[in-house]
Amino acid sequence: MAELLQHLLNGLVLGGTYALLGIGLTLIFGLMNVVNFAHGEFYTLGAYAAFAALALAGAPFFAALLLAIAAGAVLGWLCEITLLRPLRSESIDTTMLVMIGVWIAMQNAELLTWGGVAKSIPHPFPTAPLVLGPVAIAPLRLFVMVLAAGLIAASWLLIQKTKLGRAMRATFQDCDTAALMGVGIGRIHAVTFAFGSGLAAAAGALLGPVFLVYPSMGDLASLKAFSVVILGGLGNLPGATLGGLLLGIAEELGAGYVSSGYRDAIGFVIIILVLLFRPSGLFARQERIA
């Protein structure tokens, strides 16, 4: 029982960051219709930004997280206005090819900048785990879980409660009408992409200190983000949150009780099974934000 609780807790830590990745991608893939295979590279970028801030500049943890989000958002914004904007009327396959190009280019740029050796990010938290009844959790992991929850709540507030969020929802529901109402469509596309990329970078900055940072870490992150989005349904924000938590827990349980070697297969299997048997996602679409 204690073991099960421990797996569930570890799953929640992992799942919180998967949810961040998934929310970012559900905006980009589900709403903007961009099959963003570079999503994981923004995750990697966030991890390296955190590494640079914490290990090289000795900045505090919060500053590192903010730097990572800013780096992801700025690069995402640049990516949207230079590469995606000119292709907006093209088919989804065309932008997918471009994003595959971005993925390969970014990953190898990271490899050239940082080298192939995995790096560990120093963090200010004590390593002795906190014991809470039957389970134990490292303070860093607890902190990561709380921050992830905070960021998820903030994204939800931004999209549901602010004027910007309303403009985003309007744009992806009915672009022409939104434009007639005075919404700057081009700006909303750029902001949405930047927002999604910033969330991916935040996930990277949060998980980076928990695991190791290496240039190809984004590959699996991309695929996990896709499985979260597909699990939750396209463009479905609560779905992506739940999907992320589910994937995190499923991975921990799978690694704990079945085989740790096949941990990463769970995301793949989810993609295949959900697309084949329940293509609109596990959760009903009533909360779909656009």
Place this chain on the structure above:
Amino acid sequence: MTRAGGFILAAGALTLPLWLPSAYHLHVAIMAGIFAVLAMSLNLLLGYTGQLSLGHAAFFGIGAYTSALLTLKLEWSFWPALVVAVALAGAAGFLIGRLALKLRGAYFVLVTISFAGVISLVSINWIELTNGPLGLPGVPAPELGPWSLRAKSAYYYLVLASVGLSYLVCRRLVRSRIGRALVALRENEPLAESVGVDVTHYLVLAAVVSAAMAGLGGVLYAHYTRFVSPEVFLFTYTVTMVIMVVAGGKGTLAGPLVGAVLFTVLPEALRAATSWQWQMLAYGVLLILLVFFLPRGIVPRLNALAASRRAAPAPRA
């Protein structure tokens, strides 16, 4: 391409080992041939059905592992192992085709990439069978009757024959009823269906042939490098295939061949100047530039140029 040009090209390819200066150049030619088979296989799906498979490394790897295991563990000879490996890759293509082709576009991509991910994890974790990350060394060189095809020049002809065979299969398929059905599906699926084209049937057929061809590429690769490891599932191989097809011209017969030769020779030529990472970085940038500036690829562009020159009055001397 004109008939004379075709003959010159075929003659050049047949006599290549005679006038290439070194074994290294022959090695590049062999790799170009293997990649030509792979690119043609991807083109059948991407070019003619419009569906991008990012799991092609899986079929490549299935072919490579199957024939390596059959020749190493069961001591089969090369040819039956080749047949079984190609058939098994084709069967995997059938499975993926049946399952995934009710999905289109991005979803098809995701299912194929996930399939490749699962297969790759199996190759790493099923250590009793695959020897895990250490891989399988000592894959035997093929033999043809009394002759061993271990020498590079002999292997070159095996690869060349495979390229020729794959090309003929593609041409036969594309220029037949099946090919027209596939193009009709790519261009307008509801319309094609309304005139009685059996969508699933044709798409699955394309997936099977494409996967079998990728499996053939895997067999050729395994018995050439004589070593198979989970690296055959590396995404790099799939990316290279995609670049070759997109750059050469998807949906053309010659495009993948041009792309394969170009993107095997070019990186080798640039290898002294740049590292492998720079090359991959350049591939990424190149893919983006191609989408923007040469969206249909080199071969259609050249054809269009040739056609406009023929149409225009002859330039003044």
